[in-house]
Amino acid sequence: MNIPNRQQGPRIFSDYNIQLPSFKSTMLANDLELIELNDGSQEIIRVDYVYKSGRVNESVRASAKASFYLLREGTRNTTAHQIAEKFDYYGAYIRVFAGLEYSSLSLVVMSKYFEEVWPVFLEMITDPDFTEDELSSYKRIYSEKLRNELSKNDVLAYRRLTEIIFGDQHPYGYNTEPSDILALKLDQVNAYRDTCHGTNNALAVISGKYSEKVSELCKASLGAIDMKTSTFKQEFFNPDIKHVFEKLATDQTVQTSLKIGRKLFKRKHSDFSKMQVANTLLGGYFGSRLMKNIREEKGYTYGIYSSVDVWKEDGFFYISADVSNNAIEPTIEEINKEIKRLQTEPVPDNEFRMVKNFMLGQILHLIDGPFASGQLIKNIYAKELDIEHFKNHIDGIKGTTKNDVMEMARKYLDEKSFITVLAGNF
Structure with missing residues (x-):
């Protein structure tokens, strides 16, 4: 029996050979890039639909985040309640991320229920319906959340630092206020969606363990989304910075x-x-x-x-x-x-x-x-x-x-x- 030497620590491993797992990239007919990573032992699928746009592309402050968060609040054929009920029933969930330079709508579901929820998720991408009621609810909730954040010294100091560094007109530097959210109009949010949610500016990532049937279904349905070109412009103004x-x-x-x-x-x-x-x-x-x-x-x-x-x-x-x-x-x-x-x-x-x-x-x-x-x-x-x-x-x-x-x-x-x-x- 070998007794380990407790006075000697284990060897520190430093010879890292880091390799990404293999994945497949396909450019679909509508200029949408699809990345597939079929791996793992658990029968769970994650789909991320990524928009290469965010706050840097908004011409009206607070419109970008609103346009992404409202994607989960109903389509022309399915209400927000019906969407939530469907996903809850199958143990699936939706996650929205709205960032500076890119944003995403994500679905996680067990592989065996994928075909049950996929049409609804796809509809959220292709046929969202932003209504005055949903926008009013969004404005009330998120203006209050921001107001609470603005009571924290850490948040106030960070916002002021980035504003000084990049300038109050730069998308990395300007600060969204609760009044900006409350002032949003539906046509402004729709305008952001129409100009920044194009397929040429999007990316889909499928990861987890799934069948070839699921892969083909995703290729066919994502590739059938109407081609739409994003038309946004980016402008950056850099101020002179002093100590x-x-x-x-x-x-x-x-x-x-x-x-x-x-x-x-x-x-x-x-x-x-x-x-x-x-x-x-x-x-x-x-x-x-x-x-x-x-x-x-x-x-x-x-x-x-x-x-x-x-x-x-x-x-x-x-x-x-x-x-x-x-x-x-x-x-x-x-x-x-x-x-x-x-x-x-x-x-x-x-x-x-x-x-x-x-x-x-x-x-x-x-x-x-x-x-x-x-x-x-x-x-x-x-x-x-x-x-x-x-x-x-x-x-x-x-x-x-x-x-x-x-x-x-x-x-x-x-x-x-x-x-x-x-x-x-x-």
């Missing part, structure tokens, strides 16, 4: 929300992977330097993190924490100290290896099962990337050096370029 330190006075007295950030680059930028490694070291995971110093050692906050958010046309870096008023200045001071360390000191071997393994492990998690893999592939295609970009990102993480990290910190984390926003009761 800003701004305080927003609120009624929330518990903690002040601190946001520090700056404009960065687009998602296809050559520095993306290297900057992600630098960001992860600084504040991108629970064991990051900011967490260890400001949370664990100093006790200034319950949590602090940094993030790199990139999109098709632009991106930004930011640091976020909630602190008491008497800890604001010490927190900012410690943040600057950690950035300075990243700029001037090579990362120790153990920490560098651990962070890279963490990042690669997170990517492995993204392909854990057919649904997760399907979502990753959906995101890659919806963001107008390709599989090579995904592979290059993995290689970029592996190939990032300690000197690269210091270079990224010096290049992008100069405190003189930072915008700082505080939201709280001062």
Whole structure:
């Protein structure tokens, strides 16, 4: 009998060979791209119908999200109640996502009931019927939700930060208000749907375990959707940004929300992977330097993190924490100290290896099962990337050096370029 040595930890696995599962892509006759990932052991199917449009394409504020959320509120032949009743009966569910650059309508159902609910799901895509009553209900619910969100310091600080970075006329920067939602008119929501829901600007992803019959049914019915070309235009206005330190006075007295950030680059930028490694070291995971110093050692906050958010046309870096008023200045001071360390000191071997393994492990998690893999592939295609970009990102993480990290910190984390926003009761 072999007794393990409890004083010696298990070997750290670092030789990651990350491969996406095989999938099939078909361009249907109406310019709709269909991606199929037939895998898994559970008899469950997920279908994502993706529109490569979102808030960046709206000419009337709040119209994009309304046009997608109202898809589940009835068609010309089926009411919202009938749709809900049908899906509940077969244990299926519908999910709507409305994002900045793409949006989706998703169906999850057991394989044996797919043919029962598929016609209704397809009807929601091809023949939605937006009514005044449903729009009024949507406006009431979502304006109140937004009003509740605007009572939070964290939300207010984030909104103001992005508004300063991108500008109040930029789709990445302007802030939707409850009044924008309440002012929506039905013809405005219909106009967004008519201009941005075209098949040439859409993508369908089927994942899970399903039969060839289901595959052929999806190809035939999705391919039969009337071809419609999206006609939207995108306009981006970038403001001149200067170093800003701004305080927003609120009624929330518990903690002040601190946001520090700056404009960065687009998602296809050559520095993306290297900057992600630098960001992860600084504040991108629970064991990051900011967490260890400001949370664990100093006790200034319950949590602090940094993030790199990139999109098709632009991106930004930011640091976020909630602190008491008497800890604001010490927190900012410690943040600057950690950035300075990243700029001037090579990362120790153990920490560098651990962070890279963490990042690669997170990517492995993204392909854990057919649904997760399907979502990753959906995101890659919806963001107008390709599989090579995904592979290059993995290689970029592996190939990032300690000197690269210091270079990224010096290049992008100069405190003189930072915008700082505080939201709280001062």
